[in-house]
Amino acid sequence: MTANAVAQRTDDIVDELATLEGPLLPILHAVQHAFGFVPQEALPRIAEKLNLSRAEVHGVMSFYHDFRTEPAGRHVVKLCRAEACQAQGADALAAHAKARLGVDFHETTASGAVTLEPVFCLGLCACGPAALVDGKVVGRVDAARLDQILSEMGA
Amino acid sequence: MKIYVPRDAAAKALGADAVAAAVLAEAKARGLDVTLVRNGSRGMVWLEPLVEVETDAGRMAFGPVTAADVASLFDAGFGSHPLAQGQTEAIPFMARQTRLTFARCGRIDPLSLAEYEAHGGLKGLRRALGMSSEQIVAEVKDSGLRGRGGAGFPTGIKWDTVARAKADQKYIVCNADEGDSATFADRMLMEGDPFTLIEGMAIAGLGVGATRGYVYIRSEYPDAIEAMEAALDIARAAGVIGANVLGSGRAFDMWVRVGAGAYVCGEETSLLNSLEGKRGVVRAKPPLPALEGFLGKPTVVNNVISLATVPVIFERGAAFYKDFGLGRSRGTIPLQIAGNAKHGGLYETAFGLTLGQIVDDIAGGTASGRPVKAVQVGGPLGAYFPRALFDTPFGYEEFAGKEGLIGHAGLTLFDDTADMLKMARFAMEFCAIESCGKCTPCRIGAVRGVETVDRIAKGDASAIPILTDLCNTMKFGSLCALGGFTPYPVMSALTHFPDDFHAAHLEAAE
CATH class of the missing domain: 3.40.50.11540 (NADH-ubiquinone oxidoreductase 51kDa subunit)
Known part of the structure; x- marks a missing residue:
């Protein structure tokens, strides 16, 4: 997508949401939803329309774990690292995922199939280890279940 | 016939959507008039997906149900079946609760x-x-x-x-x-x-x-x-x-x-x-x-x-x-039993049960069947309680009196394979990742905390008083509960499970 197209789409999003009380997070979510990440070209547009400095918009975007500065892989697998899942073997599961995919957390496989990310609690603490696979919740994920999920993703 | 299959995320995470689809497909194939309700969860997560059917004798529960079980449930006419749990309200985990806040949760269609x-x-x-x-x-x-x-x-x-x-x-x-x-x-x-x-x-x-x-x-x-x-x-x-x-x-x-x-x-x-x-x-x-x-x-x-x-x-x-509760903790509290628990889920009850009653009677001990080593109460900023403190009654002041907190009433059970030094390190690591950076005790303290626990793990016993001192600084010097309460899991692990800190020391010394 060209820089112009990004700017145009961003303008449309900001125009739609700017009247909200505290509009910046909803705007950043909508921009990420539109592009799959928050493109650098979008930031000056948001800043200008909200009468903020670029630094302020960048500061907000970079504060939150959710906002990406580059596209994710075709699939995103988030593994819970929190205590309740650790009590059910989340650490071993994470090690298995990293070894199988050949990536660390926050990285994407060379094929571009899967981005692996940590998440701190999905509220599935009585059926851990838990994962969020392309936005869908999965509970009691053991190595075999994870292998099945990753195989279906071609990774 | 009215059949309930929860739409709750925990039920979905264990296959409820597939079960719901199977119920509809099976009903259609058999020419049965079935109304499917996607209710909330009853909170018995170990039985999810928990399928219920409405009968003259009340709602009958079946669980944990997989999509593959659905045909046999219809074959049995939702009567005698290996997954039958009897009347939902009569399951001991349900029957012993006082459901005020969660009175309707799991019973009704959430969007009706x-x-x-x-x-x-x-x-x-x-x-x-x-x-x-x-x-x-x-x-x-x-x-x-x-x-x-x-x-x-x-x-x-x-x-x-x-x-x-x-x-x-x-x-x-x-x-x-x-x-x-x-x-x-x-x-x-x-x-x-x-x-x-x-x-x-x-x-x-x-x-x-x-x-x-x-x-x-x-x-x-x-x-x-x-x-x-x-x-x-x-x-x-x-x-x-x-x-x-x-x-x-x-x-x-x-x-x-x-x-x-x-x-x-x-x-x-x-x-x-x-x-x-x-x-x-x-x-x-x-x-x-x-x-x-x-x-x-x-x-x-x-x-x-x-x-x-x-x-x-x-x-x-x-x-x-x-009228419910004890001391200055009035009313009911939805306990959330998590981690390595046999009966994990949500249990709403008046304040005042002891930690031991919750862990042994309600949760039924660990899912792994091994002894309970520690229970973290109150989330990642809550203290780890050993069995020696299981007589602590569940209340705000009662837990504060034992250098802990009830927080949002979550309890994570760990069996005896847990390494408490590792959990202490994780508490500091989590604080370092999630610190907003505004105050120094949290922003810098958590990073130093990870390093200090690592020194202890390598056998440097002289780092133990440094960790204690650091925790004291974080506790009293941080602006909010993130930096201020991270010392709770760290210090409770160190205080109640000293062997995990000294064993590392001994191993490294050998």
Whole structure:
């Protein structure tokens, strides 16, 4: 997508949401939803329309774990690292995922199939280890279940 | 025939959508007239997906059901079956609870306003509409309700401060940024009985004179966001919220806002900054959010469970609610039993059970069958309790007296394979990742904490007093609970499980 197209789409999003009380997070979510990440070209547009400095918009975007500065892989697998899942073997599961995919957390496989990310609690603490696979919740994920999920993703 | 298959995220995570699809397909193939209800969860997560069927003898439960079991359930006419659990309400885990806040959760279709009303919904709001602001605030004060988010501040006093403040606009903000590990009560409530939260917020609005509200839900809860959005559309269309609440001429409207993956935004001032579109950095207090909160206006910031408990207090009266509990912990608390638990799930009960009763009787010990080594109470900022402290009664002051906290009432069970030095390190690591960076004890202390635990792990016993000292600095020098409470898991691990710290020392020395 060209820089112009990004700017145009961003303008449309900001125009739609700017009247909200505290509009910046909803705007950043909508921009990420539109592009799959928050493109650098979008930031000056948001800043200008909200009468903020670029630094302020960048500061907000970079504060939150959710906002990406580059596209994710075709699939995103988030593994819970929190205590309740650790009590059910989340650490071993994470090690298995990293070894199988050949990536660390926050990285994407060379094929571009899967981005692996940590998440701190999905509220599935009585059926851990838990994962969020392309936005869908999965509970009691053991190595075999994870292998099945990753195989279906071609990774 | 009416069949219930939960839409709760925990049920979905264990295959409920596939079970629901199988129920519909099987009914069609057999030419049966089946009404499928996607209810909330009953809270018995080890039995999810829990399928229920309505009979003359009440609702009968089957679980845990997989899609492959559905045909055999129909074959058995939903009668005698290996997965049969009997009457849902008679399952001991259900029968022993006192369900006030969660009375409707799992029983009704979460998005049916008619069923909500048929089960007592909106009675509290209707009563509140006939009361003055002072009477509403007094009712909440009298109930003894304290903030269920963890801090335990009396809800009525917070409301009173906002009610007395003079401003052209006030707000009700619901903290649904339930980031603590082991906690899922907010999620379950929003997915299983969202109208209760809406009703509670509307009553809060009437009580303090606020006409606008926000539910700040964490992005890690896609199903809860979807349920709340749907419920708000229904409530607004039915006139429960909006310009004319239940035809009273009073206004209250509210919206969902979605977080962006920052644990610290569960702290109320960070949450307000985030809601305003800023970095989720903690604000110094004073000013209190009650006086200068969202956009600088007087704001009630309450947890989901606090607000969702308000309707039952108004429906049945403050005295009824206050009658449950012990000491200064009044009413009921939804315990969330998590981690390595045989019977994990949500268990609402009056305050006052001992930790041992919860762990041994209700949770049934560990899922692995091994001995319970430690229970972390109150999420990632809560202390690890050893069996020696299992006689501690569940209450705010009682846990504080044992250098712990009840927090949002989540309990994570660990069996004897847990390495407590590793858990102490994780607490510091988590704090370092999630620190907002505003205050030094948290921002720098957590990083030094990880390094210091690593020194201990390598056998450097001289680092133990350094860790203790560092924890003291973080506890008393941090601006909010993230840096201030991270010492609880660290120090409790060190104090109650010294072998895990010395064993490392010995191993390294050999």
